[in-house]
Each structure stands twice: as structure tokens, then as C-alpha cells.
Amino acid sequence: MLDQIVPALPGVGQSSPVQADATIRSRPVAPSEASNDFGSMLARMTTDAIDTLKNAEAVSIAGIRDKASVQQVVESVMAAEQSLQTAVAVRDKVVAAYLEISRMAI
């Protein structure tokens, strides 16, 4: 699910109603770009969240193979859960904002 958010992020940045500047709209936002607009901020957040999830998976597997302690497994899975919850909450907000705009009376 998170993987689907990342490619959609440039679109999110473009549909932002506060960006009246046409140059920002036409430019795709790369996650690595160190710009400060909303889209790239979201992209960075999502990349972090994905990293946390991947780390949790790796540590869980290491835990099953007796290579990581219970504390490490629980801690990383909890961190992953937290970032997933945050990502879901932010996504819901973004979608809600998008729908709000699409319902705008013209």
C-alpha cells in the first residue's frame, strides 16, 4: 500500500490548492530532492516509513532465526506499526482533502 503512495506523491504535490505557481505544478517532485514543498515532505516521510517497515521485517525474520532478541523484534515492529499508522492517517487526510476539492462547486 505504501508503495502505491510514493508514485502518487508527485500528483499530490500538483493538486495542492495552495500552490498557485505554475512552475511548481509542472515540475515532478522527486523524493530525493531537498525541496521544502508539501509533496517532497510527504515523500520523505513515506520513504522513512517504508525503511522502518523493511527494518521491522528483517528484524522479525532475524528473531525467528534466533539472531535478534525479543526486545529488538518488539521494538522494531512497534516502530513499524507506528509509522504505518501515521502514514495511514496522513493518507486519509490527503484523500479527504482531494475529495473536498473535487466536490467544490464550480
Added chain:
Amino acid sequence: MSDPLQISQKISAAGLDAQSHRMRIIAENLANAQSTATTPGGDPYARKTVVFSNKFDDVLGTNIVGVDQIGKDPAPFRIERNPNHPAADANGNVKYPNVNMLIEMADMREANRSYEANLQMMKQSRAMVMMTVDLLRSS
């Protein structure tokens, strides 16, 4: 990483790790409470001690607790007379480990309580993060 709540969770996780190491040492001490030497007059198992220290973690940019060193208790060994024992010296005395069950039990309880405290700390900071994220959701 700069979120203080997440850092506090990591610090608590380090505390859990330290306390579990302490538990391991206590288990070793208890398990070896009767471990004598195999040679006549040799030294038996010496009680292990664990030292914690506050170390700087580069990734977190803060201090976390960790096991600094595992030392040996210099207390004198318990001596019992048992001439038939393989570890008995010329006088028939055997050195037994300087492990005191009562001290180990008290230590174990303390490790247990510290573990609990760290868990509670983790729970609370997690609850605070979740409360804040819920702010996004329920409006």
C-alpha cells in the same frame, strides 16, 4: 532521528536489553552456585557481576544504557570440608563459589522491576505518539 518520543522509546529498549543481560548473568550465577574446580585445590566458579554505563549512540544522537563490562566478584570463596571431592586440597577442603542465593534473588527481583519500569516507559511514550496521530484521524 529527532522525535523525542521515538528516542525515548529507543532508550527504553536499550534499558530492556541491559536488564535482560543482567538477568542472563544472574541465571549464570544461580546455575553455577555449586560449580567447583575439577583439579585439587583449584578455584571454583566466581560470581559474575555486571556493570552498566551510559554510552553515546551515534544514530540516536543521545546517551543510552548498555552493558559496560562483566566482572568477577572478588569476595572469598565458601570453604567446606569434603575430602572425597575431586577438587579437595591437601587438607580435604573444597572451595565452593561465592554465590549467595539471597543476593541473587534480590538482584533478580530488581532486574525484573527495572524491566517493568522500562516497559511502562515504552508503553507511555507509544501511547503519546498514538494519541497525537489520532488527532489527524478523528476530525
